[in-house]
Every structure is written in structure tokens, then in C-alpha cells.
Amino acid sequence: MADPLLTFTEQGIYCPRGDFYIDPWRPVDRALITHGHADHARWGMGHYLATDLAAPVMRHRLGDISLETVRYGEPRDIGGVTVSFHPAGHVPGSAQIRVEHGGAVWVASGDYKVVDDGLSTPFEPVACDHFITESTFGLPVFRWKPQAEVAADLNAWWAACADAGQTAVLGAYALGKAQRLLSMLDPAIGPILCHTAIENTNAILRDQGLRLHDTVPATADVDPKAHPRALLMAPPSATDSKWAAKFGARQTGFASGWMALRGIRRRRAQDRGFVISDHADWTGLLWAIEQTGAENIYVTHGYTEIFTRYLNSAGWNAQVIPTQFGSEEEDAA
Amino acid sequence: MNRFAALFNALDQSTKTTAKVAALAEYFADAPEPDRVWTIAMFSGRRPKRAVTTTRLREWAAERAGIPLWLFEESYPIVGDLAETIALVLPPPTRQTDHSLSHWINALRGLAETDDEARKAFVLDAWDQLPDTQRFLFNKLITGGFRVGISQKLMTRALARATDRDEAELAHRLMGNWQPESITWHQLIEADDRQADAARPYPFYLAYGLDDAPEDLGPPEDWQAEWKWDGIRGQLILRGGQHFVWSRGEELMTDRFPELARALDFLPDGTVLDGELLAWGDGVPQSFNALQKRIGRKTVPKKLLSEAPVILYAYDLLEDGGADIRALPLSERRARLEALTADLPPEAPVKLSPRIAFDDWAQLHAIRATARDAQAEGLMLKRAASPYLAGRKKGDWWKWKLDPLTIDAVMIYAQSGAGRRANLFTDFTFAVWNGNDLVPFTKAYSGLTDAEFRKITAWVKKNTLQRFGPVRQVTPHHVFEIAFEGIQASPRHKSGVALRFPRMSRWRQDKRVQEANTLDDLNEMLRIYG
Ligand SMILES: [Zn+2]
């Protein structure tokens, strides 16, 4: 058997033939990046390659880096290996990376979700022999409801807060989750205020042509009284801060796939948990894997052992790949 | 079950007590009466007799969800709750109905008469018509264990608001042996007193911990001091020629402590005592370790009865000559208790827990320091003029415990938690040095903040040396201060010791691993405090 096209090393997923890494977690010379989340796009690489849609956020976060961009589906030759980026549906600009050489096709999917959120370019299955998949929600207890149903709950909660004279404070990860929630909110209920961290990302995405509802930057000098019936969106760490306290009587909500579990909902001690995730649920993961037609599945961050065991019992040739994805991002997944 | 599910969601979603009480009060005012009775029953730990085994439930759920049973079993500990795991794995319902809570409970009770086939058909059919929360609650009706953060106190407060009745009186009504199957709302809440219920205990009065020194409590002569015993809080009821023993958790423990039956020979009918159940030997209380052999046993072999006989160390008198005397001041109740117990012979299974005489607070500080010698955990301070209240109320009763023992230890294994901590590493094993080796000596689960748990979780993921199933061996790097209440020799443990109530009291990020304590230090503690 020929040497594998992709290998799993201390630095991350590596292609020896093309001499490049995918989402490496230690500084390397050439890095292909699936998307701008902190556990995938890290600091210190010699050269970065990412989609044109992911690039502005990466520049914002990583500063002055050597970054080349490609469009979805555009092939690139790196040392005789053909690479291309394909929509992963995870957040705007996120990609699966297809790597081909000598008839063998590998796909590293980064983080993905298979339902269309109306904002990110929808997930496209890519046929391959070897598929590297995440498993953040790789248990049968995770099954997402249709987005419209959750949006109705979210807006009902906001409207009830507004009617009771309370500010609805919604915790959301700045890249992806925040804009998705924004698209689900009904601006007829009241104004939408955004924490600076989120507002900065909003501005970048608006610049690249994404249509988002109007928002009010919740800067230090914003007067809460000037915005009755407001919904305030903030990174999870800020929802209970002094900064949030100046918005007076309020309820806090948090949106994440983890909110499907009552225990976790209660631990976070939020008033409301909304089950909305940027990751595929159990059904979505299995569907995606099926669609690739791959025989060999490599399972990374999440419930790796259990998910792998299930895949093997269902006829795939699956194995666990230890990675350093997840951590800070995982909690807000 | 819509109404009950709405109540449950309101309670579950809110972190604010006032909102919970309001939701409950509204429910007690407008839900159907049989549903109210069952709600009170379930929130105070009662449930209908289990009609289906949990084994069958798991099998049916896995089958219905189209997943192998092992996958269900792997998911369950991560979710941390069986009823919830089932509700989550099942496909969405195909139709929706709205039967009352009592309808479902009665239907489940009817299952007792049927066979396995019929039970399965019934349960699958129920799952297929109940969405989300209702499905979860239906499962809870079978498995039991509602934990909604509703204390008896909050429930009583809500009932008082809904019915315009006195809170303490309602608390007393809800105590004891009533059966939700056979009691009506009127009998439970509204009817004149349920005289027939001889076993009914009084609500326990619970003390708050004293954070500061007692000097702030005012003149020492207003206070009565006692040892705080390290046993099981119990209420002994002698009525109608029968005796009943209740735990603080409202569990009837009469059969577990048969020694106490003889109390009827020495004390008059119409007596109710509050005190501590303790193992007794050589004329003094024995350590909690001696009592521990008796815990969890429903019946007691003869040998254990003579090895670790149990007494009630009485410190309060709640009923005297058949009259409820809780409203009398403690000094008066104490005088009656002392009179009642004055002539008890040594073989009586009830003894008087002594008062500790003291002149000033300074003296009491010195006495408290000797608590471990007396097999006590510290002191109790009770206001002499106070009535016996119901539940935990600040002001009249204080526990002034000894500071815990502590040792600095190295974290060597980590395991993820269940339920509310399913995605965090929260269960750790700690070791002390023995030469160049780290010897594990205890596990601990609690004591850190959620932020600290998140931080340590991220660290564990990056510093795993080896996996043994759910357990990860990690690089010895972090030192934690472990606090505990007691230590005893234990041949079952590699370290030779076992700790009582160990928890992480501090994350010693200022200490390097080499600075953790040693096995010799631990043995020295065993010598002094064991
Ligand atoms: Zn991501």
C-alpha cells in the first residue's frame, strides 16, 4: 500500500507529499485553514491558505499574516498534490479541505453542520475515500430541531422579556453563532444591541456582503434607557459581567448544542437555553459520512471513542485521531 | 400533561426563587386537585410504585430509536439521567394528546396487573404522543427522582400562598406517611387535623453554619451550647404504644434501629424527641465509622446490634404528654427534657445530650478546640428563648464546626462528570509522595468553581498520558489542597487511609508538585485524628 496522503502528527494533520498542514496547532511553515475559529486558525504559521470568505476574519484575529486565498471549489497544486476548499456550512467562510493525489482522495472537514442556516454557504458533500470528521455531538441524544422552531422560541422569549420591561441578554460566540442568531431574530420586537467583540465581526462580515439585521454597537457609553425592548448579544463570558449589569433588569439566554442536556443548561444557571449549534447533530454526522462514500473514517474532537465504535459496528473502517481542537470553542458549540 | 410540563419548565428554567414560588403557587391554585396532590408527592420524593423496570425501559428505548443497546448505555452516563436519555434518543412523536398528570399516573399504576407485552405497547404508545418535556416527565413518573430545586420550604411557601394557610402548619401536614393514591387535596391540605396519623413527625429545625466567631451573637448567657454530634439526625416518636424513627430527609428508619423500640419501656406515651442517632460504647459516643456499618442496612444482623448498638442522644423535646410544645422557649423544653430523662437507666436507648456550661465566649473557643476528643464535629449554639421552628431559619440555631483537616495533594487521574457536568472533568484522584512515588489516597469531586472546572478540563485534554476507559491519567503537575472531616485506617486503600468528606478546598497554583505532602504526613494525621 502506498504511503497515506495525510498523516496525523504532533503538529496536526500533515501531508508529507505536499509538505503542508491542515489546522495545525503548533507553528509550521505552510498551513491550510478550514475556518477562523481560534482552535483551528492559530497564530504563528509561516504561510496561511484559506477561503476568500474566511480571510477577513482571520486577518482581524491574527493580524498581519502571510495569507493566500482561494474560492470554494478552486483547485490548487501544492507540490504535485491537488487541494481544494468546499463549503462546510459551519460558519461563514468555513471549508472542508479536499486533498488528492494519484487517485486517492482525502477530505478533512474541520467543523461542519449539514443544515442550511441561511448565512453560511451550505455544506456540500465531497466524495472521497478517506474522511476526517469531527464528533462534537456524536451521540444519539443530540438531534436538532428545525431552525424555524427554535427561532420561534427565541423570539417568544425576547418578546416576553420586552413586555416585562427586561433586557434579553443572549450569549453567543462572536464568529458564526452570533450572526446566525441575528438572522433568526425578529427586529420588529425591538432593537438589537451587540457587544463590541460581536459588532466587530458583524462589520467584517457585512463588508464582505453578508446581509445582517441592523444592530446597535453596545459600547461603553451606550445609554440602555435609549433602547427599550432591546435584546443584547454578548460573548458568553460577558453576559454576567458588570458591563451587562448596567442594562438593568434582565434575563440571560444561551444558545449552544449543549443546551440539549438539562444538566448543562442548569449548570450554566442561565434563564433560558436554546439548542442551536454550528456543528452537525447525530443524524447530520451520519448523513454526511454516508454521503462522502468514504470507507475510512478518522474521528476527531468530541465523543471520539463512542462515535468510532458505532461507525465500526455499522460497517465503516473508523479510527480515533487525537487532536487539540475543541476546548474554548467547544463550550459554545 | 401540558399544565404539569409548563410548571416543570417554569421551575427548571428559572434560577430565581421568587419566580419558582410564583409558578408553583399558580399551579396549586388552578391545576386539577388530584394533579396537585401528586405534584406535592413527587416533589417531596414520593412516586407511584414502579410499573416497569428500568432495564426494560432502556431496551425499548434503544429499539424504538434504532440504536444498539450499548450505544444507549454509553450515552446514559453522559446525559446523567435515564428519563432524559430516553426522551432524547426517541424519534419525535407522531401525534399529540393532552391527558392530565393523574391520568398518566393512574394508567401507569394499572400496568401492575398486565404482562410485559401490554406494558411495552403502552409505553411505546405514550412515547409516541408526548413531546419533549412531557415525554421526559412521563419517564420520570416511572423512574422517580424529580430534582427541580424545589425544597420542601419553597413548596410549602407556595402552598401557603395558594391556600392562604399558615406555612408552618402546612409543613407539618406534609410530613409523615400519607399516600398520594388514597388521599385527596381536601384531606391533605384543608381538612381538620389528621389525628389518625400517629407516625407523623414534626418538621426538623435546621441550623445555619456560623461563619464568624460567636462574639457577635450577643451576651453568652442568652445561649445554650452543646456538642455537634457526628451521627444521623433523628426524630423519635412514641405515640399510641408504637415508636417511629424519622430521618431529617423524612425517611422512616424505624426498622433500621430496632434498639430504639425499648424506648417505650422507659419513656411515656405522647413523647417526641429530637436528637442524634449515634453508635454507643463504653459509656461514650463512638466515631461515625462505627455507625457507618449500620447505614444502608434495612435489617440488622444480631452481631452488629451488639457490636455497634445505636442510641438517640436527645437534645430537644417537641411533644410532651401528647401536647405539641414547640412554641415554648428552648429553656423550658430543655428543663422538661432533663426531667423526662433524669432517671433513665444505662440500658435505655435514649440518653440526654449534655449542655456545655461556659461563662464567656473565650472559654467556649477553648472548648470547641477539644471537640474531636469528644467525637464531636464542633459545637451547636441555640438561643435559650427560641421556639422550635420548622426548616432552616437563620438566627436561633447555629452550628460552629471545627475547621476541616487539610493536605496538599497531586492530581493524577481525571474523569468527566455526569449530568450537569457532563462535558467537564470533575472527578479527580489525588496522591501524596512516598519517596519518588505518588500514592493515590483519595478522590474528590467538589469544591472548585465552574470556571476552575473549565480551566482544568482544558488542561486535562492536553495533558492526558493514558486512558483507562473513561479515566485519564494525567501528567502530575497540579497541586490541590484537599479538605476533609475525618481520617481512618483502611486496608482496602493503597495508601492505608480513608478520608471522610474529602473535597478540593483550593487549587494551589502557587505550589510545585514537589511541594505536595507525603504519605508520612498522612500517617501522622491518622495517628492524631484517626
Ligand atoms: Zn469551529
Ligand SMILES: [Zn+2]
Ligand atoms: Zn473546532
